[in-house]
Amino acid sequence: MSRIHDMGGRLGTGPVDPKDGYDFGEAKDWHKRALALNVACGFLGQWNIDASRHARELLDPQDYTAFSYYEKWMGGLADLMVDRGVVTVEELASGQAAGVSPVSFRAAKPDTVEAVLMNGSPYTRDAAAPVFAVGAKVKTRRPARNVAVPGGHTRLPAYAAGAVGEIVLQHGAHVFPDSNAHFQGEAAEPLYAVRFTAQELWGAEADPRDEVVLDLWESYLEPVA
Amino acid sequence: MVFVENTDEVHNMVVCTLCSCYPWPLLGIPPGWYKSDAYRARAVREPRAVLAEFGVMLPEGKKVRVWDSTAEVRYLVVPQRPVGTEGLSEDELAALVTRDSMIGTALAQEPLTEEPGA
Numbered sequence: 001m002s003r004i005h006d007m008g009g010r011l012g013t014g015p016v017d018p019k020d021g022y023d024f025g026e027a028k029d030w031h032k033r034a035l036a037l038n039v040a041c042g043f044l045g046q047w048n049i050d051a052s053r054h055a056r057e058l059l060d061p062q063d064y065t066a067f068s069y070y071e072k073w074m075g076g077l078a079d080l081m082v083d084r085g086v087v088t089v090e091e092l093a094s095g096q097a098a099g100v101s102p103v104s105f106r107a108a109k110p111d112t113v114e115a116v117l118m119n120g121s122p123y124t125r126d127a128a129a130p131v132f133a134v135g136a137k138v139k140t141r142r143p144a145r146n147v148a149v150p151g152g153h154t155r156l157p158a159y160a161a162g163a164v165g166e167i168v169l170q171h172g173a174h175v176f177p178d179s180n181a182h183f184q185g186e187a188a189e190p191l192y193a194v195r196f197t198a199q200e201l202w203g204a205e206a207d208p209r210d211e212v213v214l215d216l217w218e219s220y221l222e223p224v225a
Numbered sequence: 226m227v228f229v230e231n232t233d234e235v236h237n238m239v240v241c242t243l244c245s246c247y248p249w250p251l252l253g254i255p256p257g258w259y260k261s262d263a264y265r266a267r268a269v270r271e272p273r274a275v276l277a278e279f280g281v282m283l284p285e286g287k288k289v290r291v292w293d294s295t296a297e298v299r300y301l302v303v304p305q306r307p308v309g310t311e312g313l314s315e316d317e318l319a320a321l322v323t324r325d326s327m328i329g330t331a332l333a334q335e336p337l338t339e340e341p342g343a
Contacts, residue, residue, distance in 0.1 A: 008242030008293065010266035018279050018330070020257035035254070049297075053244055069245070069260050118250055123297040155295045157242050159269065169227070171298055191296055193227075202270055209288040212269050215296035 001054070001151055004061040006144070009159040009202065034070035038077050039117070043108035046084040049121070050181035054153040055080045125188035127173030130218065132192060136167045137224040140194075140216065146178045147219075153181035156220045160212075163200050164224055168213060169193035176217055190218040226251075227298055231305040231329075235288045238276070238329025239300045240268035246294035248301055252324055259328065269293055279330045302326065304333035 007013075042052070055076035059067070067075060081087045091098055108116075132138055142162030146152030155177050171191040179187035195213045198206035226248065229237040241247065242265050247255040258264050267275050272289045276282075283289070292300040304326040310318060313336060325331035 005243055007262055007265040008240075009270040010262070011270075013261075013263040013266045016258050016261060016263045016267065016275055016278050018258055018325075020261060022254065022256055056244070069257075120250060155243060157293065157295065159242075160293075171296070174296060174298075177296075191298070193292075193298075195290075206270075207273065207289070209286075210272065211288065211290045212293060213290060214293045215298050217296075 001057045001153075002061040002064070003057075003158065004059075004064045005057045006158050008157045031070045034074050038073050039113075040108045041077060041081065041086070043113075043116070044086060044103045044106045046086055046103060047080050047183075048175075048180055050153060050175070050177040051183065052076060052080060053177070054181040055083075057153065123175045124171075125173050125175060125186060127188040128190065130170050130190035130192070132167045132170075132190075132218070132221065132223070134167050134170060137164060138167060138192075138194060138221040139164045139224050141220050141222075148178065148184070149182050152178065154178050154220075156216060157214070159201055160196065160214055160216075163196050165194040165196040165200070165214075167192050168195045171215065174217070176219075178217075178219075191215055192218070192221070194221070227300050228303050229290070229292065229300055230303040231332075233287070233305075235290050236276075236283055236329065237290050237292060237300075237302045238268065238272060239292045239294060239302060240265060241294040242266070242269055243293075243295060246297075246299070248299040251299075251301060252327060256324070276330065279325065281330065281332060302329040304331075307333050307335050310336050 056072050058079065059072060059075050063075060064072060078092060082089055082092065086101065086103060088098065140160055140163050141156060144154060144156040144158045144161035146154045169192065171193065173188040174191040176187040176189050179185055193213050194216050195211050198210035198212060199208055201212055231237055245255055245260045247259060264275065269291050272291050294300060304322055307321065321334040321336060323331055323334060326333050
C-alpha cells in the first residue's frame with residue numbers, strides 16, 4: 001500500500017473548515033446508503049474491521065486523494081467483497097446476482113441491527129500481561145511497517161516511528177491489526193497509550209509544552225534504558 | 226472509552242490521523258471536518274493553529290495534549306467547567322457541552338447571563 005492514508009503531520013493541506021459538518025444533506029443522500037451498505041456487509045462476517053481499513057488503504061493513491069469519504073468506503077467495500085468471494089466482478093458490474101449467496105443467511109436483520117451497533121464489538125482479549133509499566137520509556141519501531149506482511153497494514157503512524165515516549169496507560173491486550181487485517185489470526189498483545197513530546201515528533205519548531213498520545217501495541221515498542 | 230479532562234493546565238483534543246476513528250455510540254457519525262485531510266494531517270503537528278481556525282484561543286501557558294486514535298480505544302474530552310456556573314443544575318451544565326467540545330476543538334459554551342437591570 002502507498003501509505004497515502006498515513007496523514008499525521010503532512011503539510012500543505014490548507015485550513016480545516018469547521019462548517020464542514022455532516023454529509024447527509026439531501027444532495028448527498030447516497031452517503032447514507034453507502035454507510036448502511038458498509039455496515040450491513042460487515043454482518044456477513046467475511047472480514048474484520050482491520051481488513052476493511054486495509055482495503056481502503058489499498059486504494060490507488062490517486063483515487064484515495066480524489067475520492068470523497070464514502071467513495072473510499074465503497075471502493076474498499078467492492079474490493080473486499082470480490083477478494084472474499086462474496087460477489088464476483090461480473091455480479092458487481094452487472095448489479096445482478098448470479099445465484100443465492102452462500103452467506104445470505106448472515107444478512108443483517110432489521111430487529112437486530114440496532115442492538116449489534118450499540119453494543120459494538122469488543123477488541124480486548126485475555127493475553128500476555130504487559131511488559132511495560134506506566135512511566136516506562138519506550139522507543140517505537142522505525143520505519144513504521146508491518147513486519148510480517150511486506151507493505152501490509154499497521155497502526156503505527158510514520159510520524160511516530162523511531163520516537164522515544166513514555167507509557168501513560170495500559171489498555172490490556174487487544175486484537176493486533178497487523179495480523180488480523182491479513183486474516184492471520186487475532187494475535188492479541190498488550191496495548192498502551194504512549195505520550196510523546198511535540199518536539200520529539202516535530203523538532204524545535206513545535207511548542208515545548210505540547211504532547212501527542214498514541215495507542216500502540218507492544219511489538220511496536222522497545223525498551224529505552 | 227477513556228475520558229480526558231480539560232483543566233487549567235491542559236487542553237485535550239482528539240484526532241484519528243490514519244482513518245476516522247470516532248466514538249460513534251456516543252457522538253454519532255463524525256462531522257466532515259473530522260474526516261478531512263487537513264484535520265487528520267494538522268491536528269497532531271500544529272494543534273494550536275487548528276484550534277485557532279475553530280476560534281479557540283487558549284490561555285498563555287496551557288499545554289495541548291492531542292490523542293491520536295490509533296486503536297479501538299475511544300477518547301472523549303470532558304470540557305472544563307466555565308466560570309460562573311456554580312449554581313447550574315446538571316441539565317443546565319449539559320446544555321453547555323457541544324459535540325465539538327467533546328472532541329476538543331471547542332470549549333464548553335458560556336452560560337447565558339441575564340441582562341443587567343432586566
